[in-house]
Amino acid sequence: MERYDLVYRLYDEYDTATLREYQEFVDVFPAVDSRVALEHWQEATEELEARKNEIRADFAAGETFAEVASWADRDQAFTALDLEAKYGRAVNVLVLDVDETLRSAGGTDNEIPRETLHVLTEFHEAGVPIVICTGQTLENVKGFAIQGLGSEIVHSGNLSIVYEAGTGVFTPGHGADTKQLLYEDLDEEIRAVFDDVRSRVLPEAPDELRRGCHLQGNEFNVTMKPNYETGSADARAVIDEALVYLIDLLADAVGSALELNGNDNGDGETEISDETVVDWTRAFYADQDPEIRAVLESEGVYPDRDADEVPAQLADTLERIDVAYYEADAAEIGSLELNKVVGVERAFDVLGIDDPFALVMGDSKSDLRVMEWVEENDAGIAAAPEHASRDTLEHVLETDELVFDRGKSVDVLRTIYALNRIARLGESR
DSSP: OOHHHHHHHHHHHSOHHHHHHHHHHHHHOOOOSOHHHHHHHHHHHHHHHHHHHHHHHHSTTHHHHHHHHHHOOHHHHHHHHHHHHHHOSOOOEEEEOTBTTTBOTTTSTTSOOHHHHHHHHHHHHTTOOEEEEOSSOHHHHHHHHHHHHOHHHHTSSSEEEEEGGGTEEEOTTSGGGSEEEGGGGSOHHHHHHHHHHHHHTTTTSOHHHHHHEEEOOOSSOEEEEESSOTTSHHHHHHHHHHHHHHHHHHHHHHHHHHTOTTEEOSSSSOEEOHHHHHHHHHHHHHHHOHHHHHHHHHTTOOOSOOGGGSOHHHHHHHTTEEEEEETTTEEEEEETTSSHHHHHHHHHHHHTOSSOOEEEEOOSHHHHHHHHHHHHTTOEEEEEETTSOHHHHHHHHHHTOEEEOTTOHHHHHHHHHHHHHHHHHHHHO
16 A cells, blocks of 8 residues: 555554644643653543554554654645655764744744754654754853753754854864864855944944844844844844945955045046945945845945946955845844854864754845755755745745744644654665
8 A cells, every 4th residue: 555545544543642642742841840741641641552553453554644644634645745755865974953943932932942852852862963053152052952842952062053053063072073164164264344333333333223122142244233123123123224335335344455535446447436346245235235225225325336347356356245134133243154054064074964854944145055055955944933034935925835923833844743653664665
């Protein structure tokens, strides 16, 4: 009998919804010092096993189908079948963004839900490495990872943290390779630009901006965050202002590093003054990102410049520096030579993953780069929340349509758990 027919039979003939309720209760039941509560948990465990045993006895691959039914609903199980039919292999590494992916300020009180954390521990127990890939600082990520997953998993040697969107990689338990500062590989010119911006970004900010923003404690990237609730009107206004300020400060730093101000552009024709360096830089990044262009237009500072005519010497440097805008959340500059793809590749090297097939989950443009990289290399699949950036959502919808509701990343994780169980059947044929 075809596996699709077996799965139809599984969900038609068995009360899988109640089975999953027992499984979730047993898995996430809190540790309490109560004899009555523990007796209730024991009764639920026995009932869970009895229901699984019925499935185990009725199917040739009973253990697999019992696990699939207890973890995935009907839609998730059939999605897992479709993925296995398309790719013919299991996911062997998880690459996970955190903010607005694993956790959501709008749906989960900005905490990773307990059921999500439990599923991640199950993947860990199954030997699937976890790569946390985020724009946050290392200390922030280490803190919630240890609190949520536990010190044993974080220091197991099978978990890596790509932080600050790829400027560094932290993989505990790997000796000299444990912490790698990828930004140290950049040339002196680019590092000088970032040092200049960082040293001036707050001291030279207008009073209103300095009161409304703070600088994220990064090792390399320069990230301005609002002193207001993320997503609020106040946060949006101050981040829009911060974006313009960062672009202009970057323009000045690049102009100084290249000694452009007051000089020609190398062809002896176009003089680049302080003012035109700013205008060309604004035009360059507006052309790179329609969201940045929209902010510059709304702030009344969109330049009357053609991005195709940015002087070559200036463009060559700007092409190596990323300006990122996250509406009502952050304005940031980083190195395009150091992005999440570079960090993930380094994490895979340290973890010894030679033939990756990754689940990449994320919501932003920086996550999209990783999704596109795994697609181009036939090295994984992508998933995103329904509120992800437009381009990210379009990519996911055009590939495997793994879109989940806000705060419900666990739904995709359950699908992939089912995929991995089903893929074992393919390996045994």
